[in-house]
Amino acid sequence: MKTIVWFRNDLRLHDHPALKKASECGEVLPVFILPDHTSVTATDWWLYESLKFLQQQLLELGTPLTILKGNPSKRLSILALETQADSLFFNGQIDPVSRKQEMDLLESESLSKVDIQRFEPNMLLDPNRLKTGAGQPYKVFGAFWKSLQQQTIPWPLAAPTSLTSWIQVYPGTIPLEQSGLRSPIDWDASLEEAWTPGETASFEQWGTFRDKKLTRYDTNRDFPAINGTSRLSGYLASGNMSIRSLWHAVRRAQEEGIAPQPEPFLRQLAWREFSYYQLFHFPHITERPLRSEFLHFPWRDDPEGLIAWKKGKTGYPLVDAGMRELWETGTIHNRVRMVVASFLIKHLLIDWRIGSEWFRETLVDYDVANNTLGWQWVAGSGFDAAPYFRIFNPTMQSKKFDKNGAYIRRWVPELDALPDSFLHEPHRAPEETLAEAGVVLGDTYPLPIVDHAAARARALEAYALIKGKKEGST
Ligand SMILES: Cc1cc2nc3c(=O)[nH]c(=O)nc-3n(C[C@H](O)[C@H](O)[C@H](O)COP(=O)(O)OP(=O)(O)OC[C@H]3O[C@@H](n4cnc5c(N)ncnc54)[C@H](O)[C@@H]3O)c2cc1C
CATH class of the missing domain: 3.40.50.620 (HUPs)
Incomplete structure (x- = not known):
């Protein structure tokens, strides 16, 4: 054949x-x-x-x-x-x-x-397989995860060892160099420094993670300065790595005693599965909120705020570090992804679909399911999402997850010389501290583009407006 x-x-x-x-x-x-x-x-x-x-x-x-x-x-x-x-x-x-x-x-x-x-x-299971007792798709992650854990995940298939073809060169084939996939600007260079795509590199990445980081994953995963997560998302999104082979490789590491308790990591793989599952059952969600009351959300048009966010010039160091990391390396640490997404949606009241589009352009691990559900989770418009009133305080997040500022100093080097106590909120630093650190607010580093307390109050007001509204109601 x-x-x-x-x-x-x-x-x-x-x-x-x-x-x-x-x-x-x-x-x-x-x-x-x-x-x-x-x-x-x-x-x-x-x-x-x-x-x-x-x-x-x-x-x-x-x-x-x-x-x-x-x-x-x-x-x-x-x-x-x-x-x-x-x-x-x-x-x-x-x-x-x-x-x-x-x-x-x-x-x-x-x-x-x-x-x-x-x-x-490229999923762990057929998305039609898991259903609630009432035969409906799961909407809550906890129940989905419980059900997933009771299933047998099929074994991955081995690669073929040889192939033959009846066509050696198809005349219409396009040389890769003419594919139009390379950027005309010199953006690729920094991506090349950060990543090695391809199947073999995906196995190498997994091997390093398994041997050096998997056992401490749960302790380290929330701290962006620690290289404590797998960094496998690009390989999974492109299919360089199969999710089933990763799942079984984790189980093998568990059996071999390399990682006796890998559940926190498997749980994240299950979040990926849950995103795919939801997109399969609710295909409109790339464009529309899962919760229909969010159709009435009073989004703001704020081109200046959007540019400041994209460029990492909001005056909130953790947000700025994340957005600059994204531009340089095509990724952002998960904790910081939540913080920058929350800032766009809740502090600036900019529609999550605009942020999601920026991520589509700039992430090397862009994945329509994970990205859509990630944004809807932060907005509060997903089924099993962060409650709308949970508004991340970017300064508190920064103090908690980047206490000594190593991550901020890496991506926002103009703040490098500030003492830790003011690194998370340079606008509160005394004049002489700023001068000693060579920081001129509004010049070398921006003043906050919004005041946190005022932005929080404005977001809560906006969310109060849609409370109880359903599709079609005005
Ligand atoms: C606003 C927003 C947008 C996001 N966009 C994407 C995206 O486009 N592509 C993408 O792969 N992930 C996305 N995520 C999820 C998560 O941030 C990344 O998967 C993770 O940071 C990738 O790093 P890692 O491979 O080191 O993850 P690890 O922590 O090592 O996790 C292992 C794998 O589990 C999966 N995973 C981990 N966390 C999540 C999660 N919260 N949701 C779904 N799957 C998860 C990923 O496939 C990841 O590679 C988004 C999250 C948010 C909040």
Whole structure:
């Protein structure tokens, strides 16, 4: 049999159900279809590097990767026709855009003679598997997690050891250098310093985390100056690593005594699963709040505030450190993600979808499910979200989670010489302290763009307005 394997957010060889099955059935033509772009994002850089690596891996197994661009259904129809393929296999994805692509493919008349097979998505379990006693999708994480823990997670599949293809070079293939995935500005350089995308690097990253950090994960995970989390999100989002293989690798580390109590880490993997699960069952949530009263939220238009937030110039050092870390490295520590998101939504009253869009452009681990649910959690508009009245105080968060200011000093170096006692709120420092540290507020570092107490009161007023409102009510 001659099978096209459509690679998507699964840029790896291990635990790739579509590739594995195709390799067992006969010859394989692996293909990736580039999205049509208007601007280059940080995930495009990750994608470029992952494709480069995958191309090499596939060649070593005996087949090249074909790269095309445009509408997947059209491109795959032409490819199947021109290469006379018998079948087309792919792993499913659960987000609305990808599901529409899959429907188009399954309904395409020009593919009616091709055997199309969809395999499981990069999730621990089929999202239809877990339901409440009443047969409804779970809306509360605690119950979902409890139910997940009682399930057997399927074993990951091994990578194929060799591949053969009936097409050596498809004439329409696009050279990776012409993919349009590289940024015209010199932004990639700092991403390159921070990350090595690809399947092999994902295993190396996991190995380092397992050996050096997993046992102290729960103690260290909330402190941004400590490199205490796995930093696997980019690998999981691109599918360089399969979530099932990670789950089982953690369990193995537990059995081997390397990490006797890995539940706090597994719980975070379950949060990822819960985000995917919710996006699958409630596909409108990328655009609309899960709680309908939030449709009435009085968002503010604040272009200046938005620019200050994006540039890390809000006058709140922890917020600024996070936003600068994001621009430089394509990531932000989870604790600080919550703080910067909360600042945009609650201190500036800027619509979470605007923040989510900025994260889509700048995160290397951008993941539509995790990002959407992360923002809705912070806004309070998710089902199992932070209550709306929980308004992070960025200064208190800073004092608690970056006590000696190591994280702030790294990303906001103009505050480096301030003593710890004033680092978290430079605007409260006496004139002489500022002068000694070379800080000129409003010049070398901004004054706070909003006053915390006033912003908090304004946010609570805004939330009071929507309390009790439902969709359609005014
Ligand atoms: C506003 C906001 C936006 C976010 N956007 C994204 C995003 O686009 N992509 C993304 O992968 N994560 C996102 N997260 C979740 C979380 O911040 C990152 O997954 C985490 O910081 C990645 O670092 P790590 O791999 O070292 O995580 P670790 O702490 O080592 O966790 C291991 C893995 O578990 C998953 N995970 C951890 N925390 C969460 C969480 N709260 N929700 C869902 N999954 C989680 C991730 O896949 C992560 O790689 C967002 C969180 C917030 C508050």
